[in-house]
Amino acid sequence: MMADMAVTTPARERTRREIVRQAMDLFQAGGYNATSLQDIATAAGCSKATVLYHFSGKPAVLAAVLEPAAADVAALVKAAAGLSRADAQELAIQSFIDLAVVHRGVVDVLQDILPVIEQMPEVAQLVSDGMQLSGYLAGSDDPLEQDLAKFAINGLLGECRHSGERTDDDLRRLCDIALRRLLRRA
Amino acid sequence: MMADMAVTTPARERTRREIVRQAMDLFQAGGYNATSLQDIATAAGCSKATVLYHFSGKPAVLAAVLEPAAADVAALVKAAAGLSRADAQELAIQSFIDLAVVHRGVVDVLQDILPVIEQMPEVAQLVSDGMQLSGYLAGSDDPLEQDLAKFAINGLLGECRHSGERTDDDLRRLCDIALRRLLRRA
DNA sequence: ATCATGACTGACCGATCGGCCAGTTTTCAA
DNA sequence: TTGAAAACTGGCCGATCGGTCAGTCATGAT
Secondary structure, rough: OOOOOOOOOOHHHHHHHHHHHHHHHHHHHHHHOOOOHHHHHHHHHHOOOHHHHOOOOHHHHHHHHHHHHHHHHHHHHHHHEEEEEHHHHHHHHHHHHHHHHHHHHHHHHHHHHHHHHHOOOHHHHHHHHHHHHHHHHOOOOOHHHHHHHHHHHHHHHHOOOOOOOHHHHHHHHHHHHHHHHHHOOO | OOOOOOOOOOHHHHHHHHHHHHHHHHHHHHOOOOOHHHHHHHHOOOOOOHHHHHHHOHHHHHHHHHHHHHHHHHHHHHHHHHOOHHHHHHHHHHHHHHHHHHOOHHHHHHHHHHHHHHHHHHHHHHHHHHHHHHHHHHHHHHHHHHHHHHHHHHHHHHHHOOOOOOOHHHOOOOOOHHHHHHOOOO
8 A cells, every 4th residue: 555556566577677688689599489488597597487487488478578569569550540641651661660670689589480470369469560560651552562561571670680780870771771762752 | 233323212212202392381381490300200191210211300301491492592693603793683683583482482491590590501502602692683892782682682582481372473573673673773 | 932121110218398386585564 | 573475496297309229011133
């Protein structure tokens, strides 16, 4: 009955965050499937049982890793919903690049999950939002433009993979040029 | 000491081919890591021990699956070696699309291996040739064009993934448009 | 008919996986 | 100070992995 109930127990949240932090790095470096709970626990400085004390299972850890990116994508989709076709496309170009660059780590993780992504309800919303965004990016119902938008996304996501050495700005500049060439929006 | 030593024993080659055939389908559908030797054996109608009788290990099965595509890529790199810069680029555009479309199955498989591809000597040559090809595709030493070429490859390979329903010609046409827009070669 | 060779297999191995649980340590309000 | 809840852990479980091996079965030249 304290006034500060909103302050989460420091210990719990600190361990949780560290697990997610280390899991992100390991997933990005070696892929989701190749990373064991023991790997995550060791990196986070706790036992495997502790990981499973904070998360219901390995997929739950994945969901926590993906959550910030998923939230940003969901917000972007919501923001684009009320815009005109052209404005939505412009917003999608700008923001999609930003999101892919900022959350480039999750892009690596998602690639590793793609073959079995249909059976992972934890990431279904993110995938669904991503397809929505693809539609906005195309800017038209023309099948060719729709396909080119998907092409652009694949190139963009691929470009952000293993790009630890590149600076955010370099990456952003490159993606901007590529997207505008592909979508013919100079 | 027969005259027809070139004729491989029918039984051996038949089983071997079936294993590779089924392994390709399984790798493409579920990824390399998620496919077990037992899965391959069951699909091929033999025992797991038989798979390991024909191949030294799981990586050897992967190498056999990738081999036809690797050979085509190697031949393309060799062919482009003696051409002028512009001719090599044009050849790379045309042939890269063809290879990606025809061997679209191996593209799926490669994506699943990317995080640990450095430790797989079985596919090192294919990866090396792919990077060579990327240079030809760029058509210039300009870092921007080099990056755009990589962007194009990522988009192209991504486009060929899970494209079982699309016809080869549709896929080729789309990739041609995308590559020429990206590389500014209308 | 014989028999060496090639093709194949069932049973098993050690390792590792994700997950579970009983029990210990830490924390903190009363 | 105390005791109950929270945080945490070692040890174990069943399943599955890639891989090995001794031995069976088929084939085909002699």
